[in-house]
Amino acid sequence: MSKIVIRRFLKDITQHFPEAVPLMEQHEKWAYTFRFETFSELTNQAFNLGDIDKAISYLNYMSKKFESASNIEAEYIDVYYVEHLFFSCTAEAIDFGWPLVPKNLQQLYINFHGGAPNKKL
Incomplete structure (x- = not known):
């Protein structure tokens, strides 16, 4: 059941954001986690x-x-x-991007990473 839910979720993402399709298609159809990370990477870009x-x-x-x-x-x-x-973001991109992240997603980020994204040296 969870595979069906995630497949539908990924399909919804690609319907809303067709620019994600070529990046997601670099991964096998069954590689849901990699496809999700690809959408995150699109955000980083x-x-x-x-x-x-x-x-x-x-x-x-x-x-x-x-x-x-x-x-x-x-x-x-x-x-x-x-x-x-923010995994592949420059310091400038972190400054630009962090304030754009909605509060609920910021909280998830902080819960995992322990704080806001750090600028790379």
């Missing part, structure tokens, strides 16, 4: 490029989804989306 509209659209989608998520969806948002945010 928006931060790095200073693309506020895309970053906000990705973040708001996940924030709203989290509010009504099933347990498995919430786990995927937390573990495979939020925990991966």
